[in-house]
Amino acid sequence: MLSPLASTPAVSSEHPPASVSTEELEDAATISKKQMETGKASQRQQSQADVDPFASNYGDVPLEELQSKAISGRFWTDICDLDDAAEGRSVLVRGSAQVVRNVGKMVFVVLRQRMSTVQCVLRASDEGVSTEMVRFAADISKESTVDVQGIVSIPKKPLKATTQKVDIQVRKVYCISRANPLPINLEDAARSEAEFEKAEQNGEKLARVLQDTRLSYRFIDLRTPANHAIFSSIQCHVEDKFREYLRSRKFIGIHTPKLISGSSEGGAAVFKLLYYGQPACLAQSPQLHKQMSICSGYGRVFEVGPVFRAENSNTPRHLSEFTGLDAEMEIKEHYFEVCDIIDGLFVAIFNYLNEIFKTELEAINKQYPFEPLKYLEKTLKLTYAEGIQMLKEAGTEIEPMGDLNTEAEKKLGQLVKEKYGTEFFILHRYPSAVRPFYTMPCYDDPAYSNSFDVFIRGEEIISGAQRIHKPEMLMKRAIECGIDVSSIASYIESFRYGAPPHGGFGAGLERVVMLFCGLDSIRKTSLFPRDPNRLTP
């Protein structure tokens, strides 16, 4: 019989069985005694060991070992931290097996963590590596979660993995969670249009992963480099920067209720439900409550949170639920004070993304090519009248008191880009008729309002305005707009006890990311998108 320590089978050197007390490792004798008792797993590994003296260096980790059985004190290295300074060191890495390639007696496993990958090499001739172990590695299904322990080495030429300068010469390999055959191939899901075209020219046919399939298997689709760049880097940092900028300008982060008694924006596009027997709505925006926060003396507030729109819009730019980036602030004199915040805020966000996330923007660009956003350090402002005049001169007639449709917005974006060299601008002083009831009319002509939209690449991403702070006027406008004022009674009431002039804006996080990156669908920037046809996953 093998000595107690030698009998420690397959998994245990990397996943040593341990006692209930997980704070410290037990001594070897106790471990081996416990092993005698553990049964099946050890027995199976034992019989494996009879065949292969290196059986303890590989295998499927039994669930039991993954149920918080022990704390071994081992350290797992992050792939992004691997570099040539680690040459010769033994490292332990857990990742997803993105590629498993068997070349004779060698197996290459490319492990992935988020956007980082590293190549791991098994050779049957290497120390402690048996032919059975190589066979085991070759059989690991793609996307399985795998632990690899090995020596960092420097390959002769840079590799294709993101960790180009080093690879790992594998000494141990354990499968933590084996993946089923994949319904979509990640390589296919990550291809650019150019690759498809090139293949077609060469007479090849590559598999396309259609958007609906992607979304049904979103938990696989999200693993592509472009998606990791979008969500792990760009989207997350847009929000960070949004918060940081506003916090530094004395804005307070708030959370307002999504369950409300009356619709916040009017119209039919509202999800209704019963709230303990009482009719309620899901907030279409934090509009009412962010204004009430201003009436409560909070001065400057912002909120990042879900907003709900029951519109039956199946367009590439609409979602039924998205992440609102909302702000509201006292203004001293003019709604341009709000525009100034937007100007500073978004230019700061754009500058930051361009400076810090070159690699990530490249990853997106590789799959979905786009031109960097053109914007000015001081954001251009045009009046609505100037905007429709530009359109008129270019041959597009707009009803002067109507709204711009998507096509006209696109065209205006093009005209502004040509004339002013920017794809980010503010259009203000919209006709009152096309703005919500709470919008402050212009002092000199109530047919116009102290409102604005902000455009990126010819698409609206922000709406904002000065708000009506006089309760009588607000009530009158609500009634004119067909709002059931009883459902927003407390909102109107809040303006009766000293309400400072104020304004604010709302943007959509997904739309900001989509348009900054020139993507063609908002479904690409929502982690688990919701539209009229999709409530899962």
Add this chain to the structure above:
Amino acid sequence: MLSPLASTPAVSSEHPPASVSTEELEDAATISKKQMETGKASQRQQSQADVDPFASNYGDVPLEELQSKAISGRFWTDICDLDDAAEGRSVLVRGSAQVVRNVGKMVFVVLRQRMSTVQCVLRASDEGVSTEMVRFAADISKESTVDVQGIVSIPKKPLKATTQKVDIQVRKVYCISRANPLPINLEDAARSEAEFEKAEQNGEKLARVLQDTRLSYRFIDLRTPANHAIFSSIQCHVEDKFREYLRSRKFIGIHTPKLISGSSEGGAAVFKLLYYGQPACLAQSPQLHKQMSICSGYGRVFEVGPVFRAENSNTPRHLSEFTGLDAEMEIKEHYFEVCDIIDGLFVAIFNYLNEIFKTELEAINKQYPFEPLKYLEKTLKLTYAEGIQMLKEAGTEIEPMGDLNTEAEKKLGQLVKEKYGTEFFILHRYPSAVRPFYTMPCYDDPAYSNSFDVFIRGEEIISGAQRIHKPEMLMKRAIECGIDVSSIASYIESFRYGAPPHGGFGAGLERVVMLFCGLDSIRKTSLFPRDPNRLTP
């Protein structure tokens, strides 16, 4: 007739009428020409001017002047920035008239911005101040929004206002938004229990503002110093610190859908609605989607967002909608890795609040006295078995496979405080029967689970666990717990394509703030609370 400039009436010197082009001030001639045309407002001010040569130094600002008519370039000083360095300087301040006190020919107006107040003094004998102006100021209703322009001066002795060292000798005063008579008095709303008792001892009777009245007029109630401290400072910074700590440890901020097809936590406490004709739920937590994000390879994620509970609980610790602080992470070996994050995170939050927000915590303490939270730099962990043993020894028998009720939790909190000197601790290894279906059972006894609750002052604020990452086991547990597995099919599916072991936790922002500050109701830490009886404001 007065010269064009002299005719510029009341408001205009502080609120100069301007043209449509708001970028620059127009020259005086144009201004006066416009004024001739503006009608009513000017006429009224004109006739006022006939009576009082100083009429332009005070008045109600007409709405027109507040409709983004002009940008004057004037600078409004923040009250918190006023100090003795400003002595002799002319400043312009906008705030809420918290106090208006008429003492003979003098009027004291205390202006407030968030937690800061400054005393403003009008004397009929002062330069440019008429008796009419003093009368006007005396008539300003409490909580009106007011602009004051005056000279910073140093009073003989420190004042009661938060700006103790300086006051403002008023030269001009304009009412921006006049408050109606207040349904609740802010002074009453800000009183401590001790004040009521003291008054009672002196035979006085002070008006009490009951909680329900407070909440109905939340936009007034929120103006008290304690509420400003809670929302502008503590709550907002708990979130900031939560994000900052997790971001620095490679967590990614995500946003998951609140509209979902199946209930995330099981049970009946779920709001249901129709989603384009299809049955849907409001997420009781981001549980399913944060786990799916881990299955998508995002490694470590967190979310701050609303969670919805349709429980019919009218307790001081339940809300129907609150702000979830959720995190989920891959674990290498043990759920203690999650506990370590919680330990570091919450100790960092507590230390930060205690260091930075002494004034704010004092403001809360003044109205709602509390003892500073006792916590250890390294958070105590006890097993559930140890916890019920402590209770048993103290005479409270707990069903070993059942859950702790609120009373037992309170008592355990007390026992732990006495024995270990901490009011913040982790209780782990709960019976499986009292945990959600997705909780990983212990490796050595499936009747127990790799789960934990975290307590502050004897109340649960965090629940967490290792999760089941094997789809078959997950499905089995869901069925055993009576979950409709078809409604969470895609969630279960997401574990089939390589799912790393993982765990996470969820806390409630409102509960963290409530318990850190020793408050007696969660309604005190929700900006606009929602409970079974309250859907407004």
